[in-house]
Amino acid sequence: MADINVGLIALAAALAVGLTGIATAIAEKHIGSAAVGAIAEKEELFGKALILTVIPETIVIFGLAVGLILLFVVIPGL
Amino acid sequence: MLSPKKMSKVLIVGNKERLEDTINALYDLKIIHIIDYNDKEEGFERGKPSKMSSIFSEYVLSLRALKDILHITSKESKSEIKDIEFSIEFKKRLESIENKVMEKRKKIDDIEVLLSDIEHISDVNDLVKMDLSPNVKEIMIDLVKSKDRLMQERNDLTEELHKINKEYRDFISTAEEFLSREIEKSETPLRLATTEHTYILEGWMQTDDVEKTKKTLERVTGGDAQIIEIEEEGLEDVPVYVETPEPFKPFETLVDMFSTPNYHEISPTLLISFTFPLFYGIMLGDLGYGLSLLLLVAYLRRRMKTVGWQSLLNILNYASIYTMIFGIVYGEFFGFEMYHDFFGISEIGGIHMPLVHRLEEIVPLLVASAAIGVVHITIGYIIGFINVLRNKGLKHAILEKVSWIGILYCLMGMVVFPDMIYPLLGGLAFFIVLMVMGEGALALIEIFTLISNVISYTRLLAIGLSSVGIAMAINKIVTDVLIPKGILGIILGVLMLVFGHTLNLALGIIASFLHSIRLQYVEFFTKFFKGGGIKFTPLGIRHKEV
Secondary structure (H helix, E strand, O other): OOOHHHHHHHHHHHHHHHHHHHHHHHHHHHHHHHHHHHHHHOHHHHHHHHHHHHOOHHHHHHHHHHHHHHHHHHOOOO | OOOOOOEEEEEEEEEHHHHHHHHHHHHHHOOOEEOOOOOOOOOOEEOOOOOHHHHHHHHHHHHHHHHHHHOOOHHHOOOOOOOOOOOHHHHHHHHHHHHHHHHHHHHHHHHHHHHHHHHHOOOHHHHHHOOOOHHHHHHHHHHHHOHHHHHHHHHHHHHHHHHHHHHHHHHHHHHHHHHHHHHHHHHHHHHOEEOOOEEEEEEEEEHHHHHHHHHHHHHHHOOOOEEEEEOOOOOOOOEEOOOOOHHHOHHHHHHHHHOOOOOOOOOOHHHHHHHHHHHHHHHHOOHHHHHHHHHHHHHHHHHOOOHHHHHHHHHHHHHHHHHHHHHHHHOEEOOEEHHHHHHOOOEEOOEEOOOOOOOOOHHHHHHHHHHHHHHHHHHHHHHHHHHHHHHHOHHHHHHHHHHHHHHHHHHHHHHHOHHHHHHHHHHHHHHHHHHHHHHOHHHHHHHHHHHHHHHHOOHHHHHHHHHHHHHHHHHHHHHHHHHHHOHHHHHHHHHHHHHHHHHHHHHHHHHHHHHHHHHHHHHHHHHOOOOOOEEOOOOOOOOOOO
């Protein structure tokens, strides 16, 4: 049971979530700073800016989905 | 309820002398969306505002100044807006209020200047020591000593302003509201084309309203104003009015934030008034959080009176109800598994409780959320199909929308039934050919978008998991670590529960809202919604602040 493969897969799951989290952060950083600039000029844009800012969150959700599949589908199947 | 109302373009032509009556009548009807005359055709010129306009503007200016000084908000006016006699009496009344208020305001200002000067002189003793001529010294000391008296006087004056506010705020608000309307009426001629003796008003109204308008105008102007319906090809800039049932009105705000639907398409308002709170509930899904949100909304509703806040709060109200329903389904109460932890039961009437345990059934839920996505996207394509069918015909509708539905189901079929991969590949190829015929080869890239769209719905599970995770971590720290430590632990535990769950609730409310709206905008709307319409804003309905 304490196969090295299990450990590797768990590590892969961690990487999937962690790295996509970093990717999301980088993408949101750019959108966020542009959004703050836009809001400074036109306050009504707040709602739209907020929504645009969370769009890249999809990336980390993909990572999470992959991570969950690795942990709950792949490992029990070994 | 789904499609925009049919509109007709109309011209109203008449004698300039009867223009005012016509405008008043149209203003009361609230059914015509005027197209502003752009002053470009020869022989016509823009109309002039009526004579009363500048007088009204003057009154409104002083009324608004009064409102500002007395801190009157429009909401405080309760009496009905009726005709106000614009006699000498009105003028006198307004002037007398103005004088009273301005006099008091000025006194308050003077006292405030004095008080701020006194602030600079910190101590009377300092003055005594200072090298000043006896006269000045005496005055200064007097001044400092009078500080309390001045403050008292200021408070009295403020109190008097409050009294004036109470006495006159109805009058001021009502008059301001009424005059603003009158100004709008008197400025309407600026939006029309006129010649020396006639005027032409161009606008849109619902086709059903044309007859009614005809009759009203005939009665008011004695047959002088003529209304002509024009048939027009290529309806480009038709204003859009979609009749949404009152309970779902707030969701119009969500659609408008994306774009106003155009005249040729189905408005998604009704659909998202069901799916938006549903997705919200699936993500947040906790009885305790739902109740807290419901209470929070009830509290904020009394506080935030602007139109924008009200519709946001109404939307959240729906969302909180769905959150509670899913809280019961998941059996979650502030992160506790309520059936087992609180009541010690694991089934009700032979049915296992909770119906769905989010942390233990991750894989089935992952599949279920993707399946919800497939259904939602399909609905999007079906609406898109109807839109294209109406505007371009069956052939285009099949090539552009049915092909996509086919691609979606063939792809999903390959995942679910790996045995059938070859027939499904054939089907996929067939639908891709259809799609390329409909939308061009570039759209091939969109196939990958389609796949990521479906995976994107797994956020329905993911956002919920992170919220449950935090809630459970808080609860575990409190129950397993802090409470066994005795009194101090219990105090800390309560603090931790309040602080932690408030934070998690705030995160949950915002994240669920944003992700639910994102699923509508990015995954759903892109399948059928073009937008870019002009909102139907009839004369007589004033723009509300948002």
